[in-house]
Amino acid sequence: MRRGYHISNINLTQHQHPPIMNRTPTVIVIAEDSRVQGKVLQQRLIAAGYDAHVGLNGELALELVQNLKPDIVVSDIEMPKMNGYELCSAVKQSPSLRHTPVILLSTLNDAEDIIRGLAAGADNYITKPYDINFLIARIEDLRLNPIQHVESDSSNTTAVTLGGQVYEVRAGRQQTLNLLVSVFENAVEKNKELHRSNEHLILAKEKLSAWNTQLESLNGQLNELNGRMKRDLHAAARMQQSLLPNEALAIPEVTVAWDYTPCEELAGDFLNYAQLDDHTLGLYVVDVCGHGAASALLAVAIGRVLSTVVSATSLLVRHDPFTGKRVVTPPATVVGELNKRFPMDSQGGLHFTILYGLLDLRTKLFRYACGGHPQPVHLPKGNSAVFAPGEGLAVGWVDDVEFDEFTLQLAAGDRLLLYSDGVPEAMDANLEQLTNETMLHELDKSRDQPLADQVSHLRGVVNQWCQPKGPLDDVSILLVEIT
Numbered sequence: 001m002r003r004g005y006h007i008s009n010i011n012l013t014q015h016q017h018p019p020i021m022n023r024t025p026t027v028i029v030i031a032e033d034s035r036v037q038g039k040v041l042q043q044r045l046i047a048a049g050y051d052a053h054v055g056l057n058g059e060l061a062l063e064l065v066q067n068l069k070p071d072i073v074v075s076d077i078e079m080p081k082m083n084g085y086e087l088c089s090a091v092k093q094s095p096s097l098r099h100t101p102v103i104l105l106s107t108l109n110d111a112e113d114i115i116r117g118l119a120a121g122a123d124n125y126i127t128k129p130y131d132i133n134f135l136i137a138r139i140e141d142l143r144l145n146p147i148q149h150v151e152s153d154s155s156n157t158t159a160v161t162l163g164g165q166v167y168e169v170r171a172g173r174q175q176t177l178n179l180l181v182s183v184f185e186n187a188v189e190k191n192k193e194l195h196r197s198n199e200h201l202i203l204a205k206e207k208l209s210a211w212n213t214q215l216e217s218l219n220g221q222l223n224e225l226n227g228r229m230k231r232d233l234h235a236a237a238r239m240q241q242s243l244l245p246n247e248a249l250a251i252p253e254v255t256v257a258w259d260y261t262p263c264e265e266l267a268g269d270f271l272n273y274a275q276l277d278d279h280t281l282g283l284y285v286v287d288v289c290g291h292g293a294a295s296a297l298l299a300v301a302i303g304r305v306l307s308t309v310v311s312a313t314s315l316l317v318r319h320d321p322f323t324g325k326r327v328v329t330p331p332a333t334v335v336g337e338l339n340k341r342f343p344m345d346s347q348g349g350l351h352f353t354i355l356y357g358l359l360d361l362r363t364k365l366f367r368y369a370c371g372g373h374p375q376p377v378h379l380p381k382g383n384s385a386v387f388a389p390g391e392g393l394a395v396g397w398v399d400d401v402e403f404d405e406f407t408l409q410l411a412a413g414d415r416l417l418l419y420s421d422g423v424p425e426a427m428d429a430n431l432e433q434l435t436n437e438t439m440l441h442e443l444d445k446s447r448d449q450p451l452a453d454q455v456s457h458l459r460g461v462v463n464q465w466c467q468p469k470g471p472l473d474d475v476s477i478l479l480v481e482i483t
Contacts (some may be wrong), residue, residue, distance in 0.1 A: 063083075244270060298347055354371045
């Protein structure tokens, strides 16, 4: 699951910024194309006393700005449809919005990037990764010292040439100073980090000679450990296979087909389905961030608590001591309990997403909860495929978060798709994603095929899109048909 690495751009390890009290909440629009990262930043700003709203790309964020007339705009730069520079320019060129301060967030740090921000009219610039308290301090500076209160005439245009490109900079002195000071602060902080890295390098260099004397003996131990690790990896891969469906579903009301392809020997995805009682079918897809042994171990640990066997650790079913019957746990309760049992801080920074649902075999009602996972797709009989509702934070990110529960009424002939983000976010040689739209189109195109053939078709589309290197993320596909 690649979205996991985006979140590292926000440093959440610091103390929570104290809420800003006794004033009307400052309205902030966040432009961020990472769904999970936008949600986390929004929650942190709301906790600090702000009224924060998220647009998942530049165009959606601009609509929010036009409708809400916010006090501050915080925008990522690298976004689809409309990037941060274009959003900033649109805000600054609007007579009714041009005094709205804009803070740009980016992993970019070249001089050309900064000039582009200045040309777009940005008021502040922060380089990722950043501390949330640092961002809040910038917001407060702009709120207490608005540009329009300092100078109202920013109509003069200055031509700036950099790298052979001419930029028309239209900004007042105070706005220019604010942006350049923010860039300087970023440079100072990065310089401090560089000095710390240099100090560590010097220490490492001093130890290098001592380490060289141990290298020969360590190489011998390493060869032995490599052989043991290969054996352990094969054993771990077999253990991961145990998390997948191991027998055909013998229920006349539904048919199930699935495909699971890890991009490495050890991966983080897994899926399963099982009949939990006489009239309930449980289905889920789990996606642990990253790959390798750590992600695989977390996946196995999650799989154990998602066991359908009644036990002290199983979340899906429990034994009622009064009636002696199996009691099925509601989806939102399952995801909420997973969030409590697997906090990111105690999992070495790892987190995961899940879509867990219950299909009532009598009414064909599908109840489900979404923990940061892609929305399910409903394929009604005789109609086009559509996304069902569903959203929520990734599991393990925030303590005590409440997860919503959604419902989807199915009928005979309908199909339901659960999948990992390795399908719509599969990348080609140019790092272009397959996209949700293409996935829906391919589902519509293969709708009349048998269930297993439609799964094979979707998997083939992903494989073909990812040529020549193949998928860079695990691919999980779980397709259900109401018979």
